[in-house]
Every structure is written in C-alpha cells, then in structure tokens.
Amino acid sequence: MTRNPTLGQIVTKVRSKNAGPFWVTIDIFCGTEDAFTRVTEGLATDRVARLFAVEPQLLKRFDIADLRVVKFSLPRPVIQGAAADRDMHGAQYAALLEELALD
Amino acid sequence: MATRVLVPSGVLGLGFDADALARGVDMAPDIICIDGGSTDSGPFSLGAGVSKYSRAATRAEWRVLMQARARAGVPLVIGTAGTSGTDSTVDWMYDITTELAAELGQSLRIARIYSSQPQDRIAAALRAGAITPLTPAPECDPEGLANIVALAGAEHIQAALEGGADIVIAGRTTDTATIAALPLMRGEAAGACWHGAKIAECGALCSTHPTSGVIMVDFDRDGFTVEALHPDARCTPHSVSAHMLYENSDPFRLYEPGGYLDVTAARYAALDDRRVRVEGSEWVPGPYTVKLEGARIAGFQTTIMAILRNAHYVANAQAWVDRLNGFLAPEIERRMGLTPDAYSLDFRLIGVNGALGPIENRKGDPVEVGVLGIITAATQAEASEIGKLINPFVLHYPLTDDEELPTFAFPYSPATTDRGALYEFALNHVMALDDPMSAFRLQFDEVTA
Numbered sequence: 001m002t003r004n005p006t007l008g009q010i011v012t013k014v015r016s017k018n019a020g021p022f023w024v025t026i027d028i029f030c031g032t033e034d035a036f037t038r039v040t041e042g043l044a045t046d047r048v049a050r051l052f053a054v055e056p057q058l059l060k061r062f063d064i065a066d067l068r069v070v071k072f073s074l075p076r077p078v079i080q081g082a083a084a085d086r087d088m089h090g091a092q093y094a095a096l097l098e099e100l101a102l103d
Numbered sequence: 104m105a106t107r108v109l110v111p112s113g114v115l116g117l118g119f120d121a122d123a124l125a126r127g128v129d130m131a132p133d134i135i136c137i138d139g140g141s142t143d144s145g146p147f148s149l150g151a152g153v154s155k156y157s158r159a160a161t162r163a164e165w166r167v168l169m170q171a172r173a174r175a176g177v178p179l180v181i182g183t184a185g186t187s188g189t190d191s192t193v194d195w196m197y198d199i200t201t202e203l204a205a206e207l208g209q210s211l212r213i214a215r216i217y218s219s220q221p222q223d224r225i226a227a228a229l230r231a232g233a234i235t236p237l238t239p240a241p242e243c244d245p246e247g248l249a250n251i252v253a254l255a256g257a258e259h260i261q262a263a264l265e266g267g268a269d270i271v272i273a274g275r276t277t278d279t280a281t282i283a284a285l286p287l288m289r290g291e292a293a294g295a296c297w298h299g300a301k302i303a304e305c306g307a308l309c310s311t312h313p314t315s316g317v318i319m320v321d322f323d324r325d326g327f328t329v330e331a332l333h334p335d336a337r338c339t340p341h342s343v344s345a346h347m348l349y350e351n352s353d354p355f356r357l358y359e360p361g362g363y364l365d366v367t368a369a370r371y372a373a374l375d376d377r378r379v380r381v382e383g384s385e386w387v388p389g390p391y392t393v394k395l396e397g398a399r400i401a402g403f404q405t406t407i408m409a410i411l412r413n414a415h416y417v418a419n420a421q422a423w424v425d426r427l428n429g430f431l432a433p434e435i436e437r438r439m440g441l442t443p444d445a446y447s448l449d450f451r452l453i454g455v456n457g458a459l460g461p462i463e464n465r466k467g468d469p470v471e472v473g474v475l476g477i478i479t480a481a482t483q484a485e486a487s488e489i490g491k492l493i494n495p496f497v498l499h500y501p502l503t504d505d506e507e508l509p510t511f512a513f514p515y516s517p518a519t520t521d522r523g524a525l526y527e528f529a530l531n532h533v534m535a536l537d538d539p540m541s542a543f544r545l546q547f548d549e550v551t552a
Binding site for chain 1: 142143144145146147237238239240241341344345348349350351352353354355396401402447449451457458459460461462463464465477479525526527528531
C-alpha cells in the first residue's frame, strides 16, 4: 500500500503567520490546478482543527480558486507573547500542515 | 489627476534599495509613506513603550528618507513610529528627526500624532458602552495596563497634512492609513485607496523580489496601479493579489476606522511585465470605530539553559524534565516558601518540541537537546532567586538515584539570565468615536536650520 502524499509534497508552499496577536493564518499555495483540486478534496476542515487543537467552528477556511490557494485562519492556541507562547510570529505552525498526509 | 505614493519599504529599519528609492523620487511622487512598526514582534514594545529597532538603523534610514523628501519637495509620513506607536516612541522618533534636521540643515514643520490612551478614557468609554470586544478578546480591564494605544485612521494623517506638515510622525496607525490618506483627501476611489494601501504597506512583499523594498502606487478615480521600483522586482497579478492573504485572517475584507474594504470583486491585470492595474475594490462605510491595543505586565522572568548531549539523557529528556520538576517544586516551597501557584517554571525541550509544544506530532532522534527553563514570578528578585536555587539541579540532576551525578553543558556563566518584565497583550477591542480626532492629539512644531 502506498501512503498518500503529504501536503508539502504536492504544493508550492505552506506558510503561517500571525494575523494580529490573537489569530494565526495559514496559506497553502497549491501552484497547479491539479494540486488545488487535490487539496480542496483531500483536506477536511475538521482534520485541520484537530491538528491545531482548536474548535472546528472557530476555524475559517477560504478556498480561493483564482490564486490556487487554500487559507485557514484560527485563533492562536496561545495569545502571542503570553508566558506559554513558544512561537512569537506563528510561522512554525505551517510545518504541521506541510507534513499532514492528504485523504 | 492621479495621486502618486512612494513606499520605500515595509517598515523603517528593514532596509531598502537606495537606487530604487532615487528612481522613485525622480518619478515625482506626491507623498512618501513608510510604516514604523506593528504588533508583529510581540507585546514588549507596546508594554515598555520603547522601539525594538536599533536607533542607529532607524536614524540611518530616516536620514536617507529625509533627504529624499527634501529633493521631492513632498510630505514624508511614518505611521506607528517606534514599533508600537506609543507617545514615548513618537517622541523618540521626533528626537531623531530634529537631530537629523540640524545635521542636514533642513527647516521643517513637523506634526506628531499621539495615539496613547489614558486608562480613564477607556474606562469611561467602557461604562458608556462604546467599547466592543472582537473575537477572541480578553476581558477589557484598563486598570493596570502599562500602555494603551488606539489605531489612528486616514483622518488623523489628513489633519496633519492639512496643517502643512513636511514630516508626519504618527503614533499607532493602521498599516494602510498613512498610504490611503492623501489619495482619499484628493477624491480618488475609496476602495482603491484602501486596497492599494494594503498592497503597498509591506513594500516589495507584493512583488517577485520581496527584499528590494521600494514600491510606487498611482491612485485615481477608477482604481490603482502598483509598480516595484527595483530593476529585478516585478509586480504580477498573482504577486499583488496574493498579498491580500498576508497576515490577514480574511483575505477579502479589511476593517479600517469608518468602514471596511471588500476586494471580492477586484480585478487584477498586468499592464506590462512590471506593473499591475487593480479595479473593482469596494469601500463600505460604517460606524467610526478605532481598534485598541494594550499590554500589561504579567510577571518577571529569569531563564536558564542547559544542553543534554549524553545519548541516554537525550533519549529520556522529557522523563528527566518531569523528574526534575517533581523534585524542584517542593524544594522551592521549602526554601523560599513559594507554592507552585505563585510562579511558573516551564522547561522547553529544544530539539523535541520547542516550537510547538503539546501540538507537536513528530518524534525524531536528535543529537542533543536544549533545555530552556523559563521562570515567571511576581517580581524580578523572586524570579532571579528561583533561578539561582534551581541552577545546581539543572546542571547535575540525575535520571535515577543510583548513578553518578551527571553534569550537563551550560553555554555561559552565570547560567541564569534576568529578562525583566513579561508583557502580555490585554485588549482586542474596538472603541466607537463620535469625532475621529477626539481620542488623538495632534501637535505641530517648527524646526529651523
């Protein structure tokens, strides 16, 4: 049995960054039409919510066909700069998504 | 008649290409606008009221921009001066400006826009029901906040420009307001003004050569045209439209004081291989609200760092930290009388899950593990004392009782570092204003060479 590819293996780039101190936003640049279709069909929103341990109803998702981009925005698990924050700019959250195998 | 705005880079202190800037000045802009900060780097700058950028870097770049302004003969505007845009960082920027004016022999009319908010104004607005929480928001409790700022909008920059300012040093401002102000004042399409400002606010990040800095935007009655000025940088419909994604939780809607920008219907077209034309962005007017930011002291910190290189300890790093924690809590209580609810001691395993903590889902086989201990306590003296108390155990604590005491690697002496105050963001709210100027202070000064 061959394993499904990870997101990072089929898209151009996955990046994450704070959108203000209370949110983090993750952009998946799919590159090709095929990859965009693969991602929109093979990446369920509730899996992404589980990955970041947030309530699915708080996760915003945008499938932007013109740009071949899938974007997720979520309240930061820890507010930026709070004592428990480990990543001030939120740029490492992308790694979890990049390594996620598609359905 | 179009309004031409030159944006030297995404933020003062990050650098820009000098030739591209000179080219921009030759193209006769109507105004030069640059951002001076944001909340990107965390709550420290806001809480402490100091710039995170070096004075030397800020001064060197501002000098070039002041010369460019003199050559172009147009206003120069900086928003969110000094990283957080508190009154103290506005004055820091003003000091640098007057110093440079003397050095360059420039006579100037300088406007300062102050965005800091006294606690009692916020408390009164709260009582009057003029403050609304955004999602997610901590409880609004202005008492005890080290600093509060409101984000100024285009109206505040316009007031400074109408007052004849050569240089505008604005406190906390929305990223877009400095760029949108003049074209809005001259009646260009409002949707285009805010959209073009959002595209240009990070400088050349909207181009194929993000570090080159310099961007020119032409605003008119129907839309805007954006061009990157470095010879190797190109703005393409993709690079420009993709910038709406950046640091934006909703890529189609951007809230500003007095309304929001909706780019759902925006069309992006390449004019040639360097310039992009955008039309169809819509501005939707709404109630006049300004966003609030605030920071409070959440304790004082001391850190300690040890590196585990022994393979057995590397493999059992988490077990070691758990055992160490179990030992230290009663030790701290016995020797200092502090129960665990009076402080926090957080050991982070660098090489295991240092960046992601509990949501990390991968396991590796690291060569070594960095153990970063972060102590947060009510006072610096207490945090520092806990650091000294735990120091010998972080160095020598064994995994089992029946082994010779290990010694780990401390990278420096003393092993502990006092970090000072820990600030935390304490507001994610908007405040309604009847008069946009009522929560801001505008001051003009003349400096003569």
